[in-house]
Amino acid sequence: MAVTIKDIAEKVGVSVTTISRVLNNRGYISDNLKKRVQDAMEEMNYQPNEIARSLSRKKSNIIGLIIPDVSHPFFAELTKNIEYYAYSHGYKILLCNSLLNKRKEKEYFDLLKASRVDGIILGSHTMGVEEYRSIKLPIVTIDRQITDSIPCISSDNYEGGKLATKVLIDKKCRKIAYISGNLQLNLLATKRHDAFLEQVKANGVEYVVKQTHVNGFNLEDYRKLVHALFKEHPDVDGVFASSDIIAMEVVRECHRLGKSIPDQVRVVGYDGIEQGYFQNCEITTIEQPIKDMGELAVQYLIQQIAGEAPPMETILPIKLLKRGTA
Amino acid sequence: MAVTIKDIAEKVGVSVTTISRVLNNRGYISDNLKKRVQDAMEEMNYQPNEIARSLSRKKSNIIGLIIPDVSHPFFAELTKNIEYYAYSHGYKILLCNSLLNKRKEKEYFDLLKASRVDGIILGSHTMGVEEYRSIKLPIVTIDRQITDSIPCISSDNYEGGKLATKVLIDKKCRKIAYISGNLQLNLLATKRHDAFLEQVKANGVEYVVKQTHVNGFNLEDYRKLVHALFKEHPDVDGVFASSDIIAMEVVRECHRLGKSIPDQVRVVGYDGIEQGYFQNCEITTIEQPIKDMGELAVQYLIQQIAGEAPPMETILPIKLLKRGTA
Incomplete structure (x- = not known):
């Protein structure tokens, strides 16, 4: 049975409060008392750090x-x-x-x-x-x-990236874009990008990668990125977007440009958010178990x-x- | 200059801690001391409740x-x-x-x-x-x-409800539905409903009101509600939805039923959420200053x-x- 602070107090012959004060170094404690408490703790094989921590740290929940x-x-x-x-x-x-x-x-x-x-x-x-x-x-x-x-x-970012890219390759897309937040942030989500690269390279499919700058995370950043993608690469016919909200931006931009989905541009998103299901045009996506x-x-x-x-x-x-x- | 607890302590001739204990009724305090402190507070025109409160209540931020x-x-x-x-x-x-x-x-x-x-x-x-x-x-x-x-x-729920309904009436909708969360919850959002009723009645337009049950707040509830609306009232040609996510459900259901928007059904949402702007079909809506x-x-x-x-x-x-x- 685990030994409690009460056991040490009884052994030394002082109150639990006094032991607590020794452990947390609070108030005046004589050197003699400190030594007696420490000796008792060693003898009884305590883990004073654990006790001290649980005592000094009030749980906040x-x-x-x-x-x-x-x-x-x-x-x-x-x-x-x-x-x-x-x-x-x-x-x-x-x-x-x-x-x-x-x-x-x-x-x-x-x-x-x-x-x-x-x-x-x-x-x-x-x-x-x-x-x-x-x-x-x-x-x-x-x-x-x-x-x-x-x-x-x-969630399995590598497998998700692989599945998403394969859908586009299987549907015979000839130039596939990967759009995401910044890849330097060292997130596990970059594995989606790794899988994307492996798949397009192994299948000899032309590709382009677009990412936001390091702090880019809002709709405005995504919107600009998607706009730039189709301006610079009007021949893109497949897009793997690393989030559903980026995918929705792609759908929106294609609509604006008069490109029909999925006939002229195929789009796969990521996340499986509830709103992705809302779309007039529902997003094909990789669902994470949120x-x-x-x-x-x-x-x-x-x-x-x-x-x-x-x-x-x-x-x-x-x-x-x-x-x-x- | 505002009088501090220190002033009372000096006046009574005890420590600040003791005054604090009197104010917060903590630990043993003699009746005699209590009276002396109270007398001093009255004499110096303190606001003991304020002091007590700020002392006993540690600000958590x-x-x-x-x-x-x-x-x-x-x-x-x-x-x-x-x-x-x-x-x-x-x-x-x-x-x-x-x-x-x-x-x-x-x-x-x-x-x-x-x-x-x-x-x-x-x-x-x-x-x-x-x-x-x-x-x-x-x-x-x-x-x-x-x-x-x-x-x-x-935000101005009445004005918002009025504007939204007027858009539908001005576009010659002949049967307008109002869809919302539960109206018994006594929220200010029910003013949108009040304004809707006034407008349709004043203009002699046929209308129907649909609301979720009291705890209905999720997509599933909205989806069922929208489904039921078009099943029971296939002739509805205008919908005022009390949130953009309900409006998006309406767009989705119309798409499923092959009803074109805005030609066959006109839809106005509420809130002006960022995602409302995403839609392939962007939602006409009342924007709240979130x-x-x-x-x-x-x-x-x-x-x-x-x-x-x-x-x-x-x-x-x-x-x-x-x-x-x-």
Whole structure:
């Protein structure tokens, strides 16, 4: 049976409060008393750091959630699911939109530490690896692997990229574009790009890659990118967009240019957001298991908070939704 | 100059801590001391409640945000803007999705009080007026007027409903449907319905009203509602939908039924969400000033936290966006 702080208190003959003060170095404690407590802890084979931590750290039951932008439908649905599962486990969500701003992300980390959140779910990605290492809180990342000691949840980006590209190749597209956010951000989503390149090269299909600048994440950036794509490459007849909202921009631009879908341009999106189903013209897409990703992120974080070790790498399966645009 | 707690302490001849204990009724305090402190406070014309409150209440710099569902695009954009302005004022957002569940909303209120948030922005609406009255925290509501002592921010729902309906009447629609969430929820959005009724009746146009059941808020509910509308009333040639996502469902169903838009059915949405602009077929809609609503909600809450009195009723102007569906 695990030994409690009460056992140490009884052994030394002082109150639990006094032991707590020794462990947390609070108030006046004589050197003699300190030594007696330390001796007792060693003799009884305690893990004083663990005790000290649990004593000095009041549990807040708050989880910090850092994402780029809650108004992006993928993150809106992810946030909804994270909040749902966190709530069912008695946790609340402190919402932080980093807007891909490195300074804001850093400030939020400092704020979250000061607020004594119990852990952080991280779906944003602008800070460096060293900065993450220095954080002493439980973390779970989504779609970014920071180090092999921080649990990461993603869906199978490589397989998704492969399936999406193959749909376009199978339909005999002759020039295929890949459009995405910035590929330097080192997200696992770049594996979609890797799979895309392998497929078009292996099949000898002409291709073009378009990405936003590093902080580009909003509709305006995507709109400009899609506009530029068709201006520079009017012969593109297949587009793999790395999110459904980019795919919807492609559909919109094709409509504007009088290009019919899927006859003249085939489009495959990514994410499987609820609104993608809304379209007059429903987007063919790769569906990520957003609900499961949210549930596992909460579960793995709570496991860490409880001192358990969740799996370090979780890759969930994706699904091709064949609909109207490809 | 304002008198501080230190002045009372000096006057009575005790420590600031002791005064604080008297004010907060903590620990043992003799009746004699209590009386001396009270006498001093009266003599020096203090506001002991204010002092007690600021002493006993540690500022958390956290604002609770209760909304029905962050994955609903209107609330996703509102949440993004609220988080943005809160952050710029040094506040963090604790996100609560009530999912229109009365019990969950109540539990969140209790949780928020226990977490000592500095105030609450409320965009949900299932609890009763008496329950809100009992809350001692600063509150700002969005689109619901609870009592005349709680500041409320909305856009001009009546004018929006009038403009939307007039577009359909001006285009000679002969049977117009109004589709919305539940009208019993007592939201200010029901004014859109009031304006709709006035317009169709004044112009002698046939009409039909469809609303979800009380907890209906998700896509599935809307989809069923839209499906039922056209099944029961195949002659409807104009639809005023009280949100853009309902309007998009209408566009989708018309497409499925082979009804062309806007020739056979004209559709006007509400909200002006970013994705509404995405559509292959862009939704004609009433744009709410979501950014301003978010900014003012934060500003008025912070004013209350600082002891100031913001305006009790704020109605922001809306705008008709004439696009492809009406």
